[in-house]
Amino acid sequence: MSKIYVFGIGGTGARVIRSLTMLLASGVKLGENIDTVIPVIIDQDRSNGDLTRTIALLKTYKSLHDQLKFGRNSKSEFFKTNIDDLNTSFRMQVADVADKDFQSYIKYLNLDTRNKALVSLLFSKKNLEARMDVGFKGNPNMGSVVLNNFSTEADNDLGSILESFQSGDKIFIISSIFGGTGAAGFPLLLKTLRQAQSSQLPSAALVANAPIGAITVLPYFGVQHDEDSEINMDSFMSKAKAALSYYRDNLNTDVLYYISDKLSKNYDNHEGDSAQRNNAHFVEMVAALSIIDFCKNNVQHDGSKSFKEFGFNEDKPVVSIRTLADSTRALVGKPLISMFIFEKFYKEHLKNTWENAWAKDFSYADDDNEGKMDSTVMSHDFFVKLTKFLKDFDNEWLREMANNSRAFKPFNLETSGENIFNSIDGYEPKKTGFWGKLTSKNLDGYEAIDNAIADISNDLHKKLPMYDYFMDVHWQAINKVLKSKFGI
Numbered sequence: 001m002s003k004i005y006v007f008g009i010g011g012t013g014a015r016v017i018r019s020l021t022m023l024l025a026s027g028v029k030l031g032e033n034i035d036t037v038i039p040v041i042i043d044q045d046r047s048n049g050d051l052t053r054t055i056a057l058l059k060t061y062k063s064l065h066d067q068l069k070f071g072r073n074s075k076s077e078f079f080k081t082n083i084d085d086l087n088t089s090f091r092m093q094v095a096d097v098a099d100k101d102f103q104s105y106i107k108y109l110n111l112d113t114r115n116k117a118l119v120s121l122l123f124s125k126k127n128l129e130a131r132m133d134v135g136f137k138g139n140p141n142m143g144s145v146v147l148n149n150f151s152t153e154a155d156n157d158l159g160s161i162l163e164s165f166q167s168g169d170k171i172f173i174i175s176s177i178f179g180g181t182g183a184a185g186f187p188l189l190l191k192t193l194r195q196a197q198s199s200q201l202p203s204a205a206l207v208a209n210a211p212i213g214a215i216t217v218l219p220y221f222g223v224q225h226d227e228d229s230e231i232n233m234d235s236f237m238s239k240a241k242a243a244l245s246y247y248r249d250n251l252n253t254d255v256l257y258y259i260s261d262k263l264s265k266n267y268d269n270h271e272g273d274s275a276q277r278n279n280a281h282f283v284e285m286v287a288a289l290s291i292i293d294f295c296k297n298n299v300q301h302d303g304s305k306s307f308k309e310f311g312f313n314e315d316k317p318v319v320s321i322r323t324l325a326d327s328t329r330a331l332v333g334k335p336l337i338s339m340f341i342f343e344k345f346y347k348e349h350l351k352n353t354w355e356n357a358w359a360k361d362f363s364y365a366d367d368d369n370e371g372k373m374d375s376t377v378m379s380h381d382f383f384v385k386l387t388k389f390l391k392d393f394d395n396e397w398l399r400e401m402a403n404n405s406r407a408f409k410p411f412n413l414e415t416s417g418e419n420i421f422n423s424i425d426g427y428e429p430k431k432t433g434f435w436g437k438l439t440s441k442n443l444d445g446y447e448a449i450d451n452a453i454a455d456i457s458n459d460l461h462k463k464l465p466m467y468d469y470f471m472d473v474h475w476q477a478i479n480k481v482l483k484s485k486f487g488i
Contacts, residue, residue, distance in 0.1 A: 003170075007042060010043055012217050023335070030292055040088065067381075075472060102127055108128060169206070194212075211300060213299065218259065258307070320408075342474055349450075359374060382467050
């Protein structure tokens, strides 16, 4: 099996990787030939809120995946795709800019009079005095200078990241086109990868000839006007047009995806640091799907190029799973519904089931603990992290997208209990008559899942380690009920 190296440049890159992580956790599959994702976030703003939140999520996912075995008796798709950081903590250092402003970085004061005059034509006084450790504040002209160090092994981690690159591996690059870091970093990183041999990078020939896909994220949100900020949304379109003109003639990708949206919401204007933490957006989830589309297709670096965009069945301000095109719905519909049902069940009902046979009949023994499965296992590291991840899935990711513009609102997030199967927008459970409701096959809500768990656990509890058993029995039960209720 092969790997895909996903480079997320800037805040948009981090947010798209966050959505990708949520999709993979739900069970969305990369394809038959790729089983590992190597996410690499490139952002000089170390305290950026989007970056730190995504890295925390990736670490939680990795810990959960690594504690599961996924043996031959396991069917669960939750957290199944391997996410590896290659000991980088999911970040790539490009250049040492700590405690430096831009003029110090380029050694402006050491220049002669003529070169100082030239630099002053290219960069404003604000540019020259800008701190580098909070990113490039929407200035790709600054970013292109700092990020030009991609190919210098002494200054960045790219060489060590690519040491494990093998035949069959792929590369994907995420960037926005209307900011500073992404717009500057994408063409420079791509150039470095395609010229890997001249840069003396590891696995140079394989990297240079690898299939490379990318998504260019055009403006899809705005920022509030602030006279004291260098970030001005009025320049977003002009930056995008200028970059597109350059991209047209100078990019050597095999597949290039474009995404934008005319419906935009203005966020608070934060130039960087921990305050720059945008709410999750549907566009970012769609951008993550481009990575999956790239993995599923047999892309070769053979000189041919393709360009792709995204479309709906219906252009509506609020999107549901039913609004998506058939191919997209087939890819994400069942996994997202499964994870949504699991999160609700886990948060609201699991505490009522520890005395049921599925738990009481299961004994476990591992390196750290042994005993019966009961509520005490919730203190294990696995369940602590699972609780955190599921909380992020609902309380942050789904709710943030539901309240954004354009909104992605596939579920009524306030519905639970016996009404849980009526909370999926565009999906109506199969109706049953009065007598049908008296049979175990036609129970509603969490009771239906409890009944499915009882059936499945009889054959499963002796075949799997504890954490795999827990995830598997719930995944199988939920999917069994979804098939009976919705035919999916």
